[in-house]
Amino acid sequence: MQASTALDILLVDDDRPLREMLTRSFEREGHRVTAVGDGETALDAAQERSFDVVLLDVALGAGPTGYDVARMLRSRRDVVPIIMLTALDSEADAVQGLEAGADDYVTKPFGLAELRSRIRAVLRRAQGRVVEGNLRVGPVMLDRDLRRVTMEENPVRLTFSEFELLGCLMSRPGYAFNRQELLRAIWGDSAYRDPRAIDVHIRHLREKLEPRPEEPSLILTVPGQGYRFREA
CATH class of the missing domain: 3.40.50.2300 (Response regulator)
Structure with missing residues (x-):
């Protein structure tokens, strides 16, 4: 600074x-x-x-x-x-x-x-240094350059942390990320301490992306592990 x-x-x-x-x-x-x-x-x-x-x-x-x-x-x-x-x-x-x-x-x-x-x-x-390039999985497109997310071509407004978390999940569709991996993706090695922070951001993402957040079809919970983005 x-x-x-x-x-x-x-x-x-x-x-x-x-x-x-x-x-x-x-x-x-x-x-x-x-x-x-x-x-x-x-x-x-x-x-x-x-x-x-x-x-x-x-x-x-x-x-x-x-x-x-x-x-x-x-x-x-x-x-x-x-x-x-x-x-x-x-x-x-x-x-x-x-x-x-x-x-x-x-x-x-x-x-x-x-x-x-x-x-x-x-x-x-x-500034978009965590995930590079544009990603599309199913109906969701993440544009790194413009820092824009669309769901079936409709823009979705995310906070910076939500954007980075979504980018991490979409970078490996089907892969089950544990909470510590997701924490590092957002906060880096200096990371924040409480894994429940990930659960909060996941809930917000589901509310913004899922047609029925209570029955998610995009961001899936992996019991005992963490979360994964569905495979295309």
Whole structure:
């Protein structure tokens, strides 16, 4: 994260000292930071223009929580990468953030090096470095260059994590990926810890791709193993 790759960052945290410290740090590196302390202002800012990444505190005091903001951004079909900032160090809270549409999270207190690493990871996924080329399996087509997915020629909007997970599954139709393999495909070797994150993203993919998500025909569960994409 150097000035040569300047980012437009939306920072949402009601902890003013932390907000100001992060803003100074990112601006010294040449990035542009829009720093706000509440969810309503964050949603207004995201409505006005696009950002490269959103750093979003979970607990925002009065008004929408960070989870609410993430859900509202996703309901607007905004696919900007979202990293949750949370003081809640539990698997349930991590899963709740992913359920809301976040791509990753860091637990407070965190170091700047860790936060920068997480930002680089979600941006690598956004730039399409995990799966190369275009893939078509049955009615689903994944276009890496355009970062576009279509289902029977109809566009499907996915978050960055969902896109990378789908690309991994489609790269080897019929192969049963275990959850750790899928975690590495999304988060790399620095990966995130809770295998249930994969289950959350799989459920979201099924809701977006499957005619009947409760009876999936594309993304199949392999008992005791993980998941596979159907063979063409």
